[in-house]
Amino acid sequence: MSKPSREDGLARARAILAGAEEKVERLRTIEPYLIDLSLRENAFGSRVGQTLDDKLRILPQLREFGFRNILLGTLDYAMPDEPEVDDDFMIHLRDNRIDMTGGFAFTDIGITSPDGRFTPSPSMLKLQAYEVPNTLHEIYLSREGMKGLYDFDTLRRSLPTTIQWLVENIRGDRGGRPRILMNIVDGCDAFAENLEQTCEILSLLAQQPIEGVSMEDDRGTFMPFQVGAYVAIARGYLPPPLKLLVHMHAGGGFENASLIEALLNGADGVWGGLPKRAAIIGHASLGELIANLLRVGNPHMKEAYRVNQLLPLATSLQVLDEEAPVPEDLPILGSNAYRLTLSFFEQIHERPMDLVPEAIGGRYGFRICPLAADAPVIAGRLSEVTGKPPATFPEPILLQMIRLMRRDLRAGERIVYDEPEQLMRLYARAGGFP
Numbered sequence: 001m002s003k004p005s006r007e008d009g010l011a012r013a014r015a016i017l018a019g020a021e022e023k024v025e026r027l028r029t030i031e032p033y034l035i036d037l038s039l040r041e042n043a044f045g046s047r048v049g050q051t052l053d054d055k056l057r058i059l060p061q062l063r064e065f066g067f068r069n070i071l072l073g074t075l076d077y078a079m080p081d082e083p084e085v086d087d088d089f090m091i092h093l094r095d096n097r098i099d100m101t102g103g104f105a106f107t108d109i110g111i112t113s114p115d116g117r118f119t120p121s122p123s124m125l126k127l128q129a130y131e132v133p134n135t136l137h138e139i140y141l142s143r144e145g146m147k148g149l150y151d152f153d154t155l156r157r158s159l160p161t162t163i164q165w166l167v168e169n170i171r172g173d174r175g176g177r178p179r180i181l182m183n184i185v186d187g188c189d190a191f192a193e194n195l196e197q198t199c200e201i202l203s204l205l206a207q208q209p210i211e212g213v214s215m216e217d218d219r220g221t222f223m224p225f226q227v228g229a230y231v232a233i234a235r236g237y238l239p240p241p242l243k244l245l246v247h248m249h250a251g252g253g254f255e256n257a258s259l260i261e262a263l264l265n266g267a268d269g270v271w272g273g274l275p276k277r278a279a280i281i282g283h284a285s286l287g288e289l290i291a292n293l294l295r296v297g298n299p300h301m302k303e304a305y306r307v308n309q310l311l312p313l314a315t316s317l318q319v320l321d322e323e324a325p326v327p328e329d330l331p332i333l334g335s336n337a338y339r340l341t342l343s344f345f346e347q348i349h350e351r352p353m354d355l356v357p358e359a360i361g362g363r364y365g366f367r368i369c370p371l372a373a374d375a376p377v378i379a380g381r382l383s384e385v386t387g388k389p390p391a392t393f394p395e396p397i398l399l400q401m402i403r404l405m406r407r408d409l410r411a412g413e414r415i416v417y418d419e420p421e422q423l424m425r426l427y428a429r430a431g432g433f434p
Helices: 006-029 052-065 085-095 122-130 152-169 187-193 195-205 224-237 255-264 286-295 299-304 307-322 375-386 395-410 420-429
Strands: 033-036 070-074 103-108 134-139 180-184 212-217 243-248 269-272
Touching: 006 255, 006 286, 033 070, 033 243, 033 286, 052 070, 052 085, 052 307, 070 085, 085 103, 085 122, 103 122, 122 152, 134 152, 152 180, 152 195, 180 243, 187 195, 187 212, 187 224, 195 224, 212 224, 224 243, 224 255, 243 255, 255 269, 255 286, 269 286, 286 299, 286 307, 375 395, 375 420, 395 420
Parallel strands: 033 269, 070 103, 103 134, 134 180, 180 212, 212 243, 243 269
Antiparallel strands: none
């Protein structure tokens, strides 16, 4: 085989980059259909959860940020006789005539018996009683997921009558038809191990009067390329204007990459909480998605959302749910995400794929790591600690501080120089003011 010419190699490289740019352009132009779950998703996996007063404070914050679709809660199916704060919240909104336009609640399906009798689920009856206009309506399609709930024939028989009951009994936004999104809780599992029946249900749903379908990776264990493949299959059965949404948990650390793959393979949007906290150890949050779409220059994010409040709002919500600080090293939303350890790592506004912290309501800080810190970072941290401008600190002393940190480590000393007391001691050792 002959060696490719320089021109052939360059042409191939340009073609590869053109393919990547097509994907970036898709992300740059998409107007994603987002449903915020900060009133449920984050509280579900948190240490303390939310009270009614908390929820009443959070709802207007979410609306002010720009969310038009907001999940108000889950109408619990496992123990329907024991109300949750979610029930109290929706009852309060109803009784006080607080606008629930764009509000959703999670519900599960009713059952149609072989002789055609239909029994709505308790969650469906609560949805009606609480006057919530829209629903994410949950089903299971994997064999493990269906186990103990219903067999496939019962599911297939019950879906059309369940949807029809919702259409006839739920008053949607501004008196219209309710928006019904069928959420396949075990969506990735279903595609992986029950493909034929999953596709059959998708074909059935495509004929129903619904808003669309949602699918989850409920443990966060599937690779991004698998998620992309499953979304592409679903899109083939669910042509527009039917919506296709996804929700990705962080079990394997793939969540944000899987979200991007889903959008590139035909998904219309995402549901999730604004902060990172979620049912397991986290999820591909709306905060992260909005930030990453800003990263590629998507103008719709700035038009629809108060992105300059993204970081402080997401942080405050997670602190409320956890009664603990956001993990420092959490990408995008953690405090260390924008604390420089080396000036080379600074993100620049004009550079492709960079997202400066000011764009989402943050600002740069500085963190001293003995092996990484250079003179600008040390000067920045000294400025934070002392309140003096960075230019106050002479470069020869900053360089001597780097030398001393290296010498200390070689001598077996492990010191947290980022702590103010240790930092000032190091500065004095290097010849700075006492």
